[in-house]
Amino acid sequence: MKFLVAYYSRTNITKKLAESISSKVNADVEEIKPKVNYQGKIGYARGGKHAIQEKIIDLEALNFDPSDYDVVYIGTPVWAGKAATPVISYLKQNEGKFANVKFFVTAGSSGFESTIEQMEKYSIKPLKTLALKTKEVKKDEFDLTSFIE
Numbered sequence: 574m575k576f577l578v579a580y581y582s583r584t585n586i587t588k589k590l591a592e593s594i595s596s597k598v599n600a601d602v603e604e605i606k607p608k609v610n611y612q613g614k615i616g617y618a619r620g621g622k623h624a625i626q627e628k629i630i631d632l633e634a635l636n637f638d639p640s641d642y643d644v645v646y647i648g649t650p651v652w653a654g655k656a657a658t659p660v661i662s663y664l665k666q667n668e669g670k671f672a673n674v675k676f677f678v679t680a681g682s683s684g685f686e687s688t689i690e691q692m693e694k695y696s697i698k699p700l701k702t703l704a705l706k707t708k709e710v711k712k713d714e715f716d717l718t719s720f721i722e
């Protein structure tokens with residue numbers, strides 16, 4: 574089986590989780606890079622606004638075609654109770670290219686359910702989902718066994 578881990582991470586929390594998953598399943602890794610700047614306080618505010626609007630933005634060129642993979646793991650932080658705008662843009666850009674997906678979501682405290690529902694709306698029903706709080710990822714307090722099997 575061939576795996577791809579595609580993720581966006583503004584603060585490196587989702588990135589850390591993506592790297593853990595990819596090392597366990599020997600996956601290719603696609604960091605989703607927006608052409609919009611979401612760094613700093615202004616970027617944070619812009620990201621929340623774009624997430625609420627479900628704005629589709631331009632992304633940097635992708636390195637991998639999701640249709641080449643048996644399973645694509647897709648990771649996002651929660652922004653204002655929604656998936657990060659770059660991830661929704663990735664899903665939209667690759668509509669119809671996913672055979673199977675698994676979603677992983679990180680957040681400070683809440684918004685997991687609404688984020689996963691939104692991702693499903695732009696993609697397909699995931700085989701599995703994983704929702705972790707920021708502190709769990711930072712402290713390595715998570716087990717990926719059931720998520721990756």
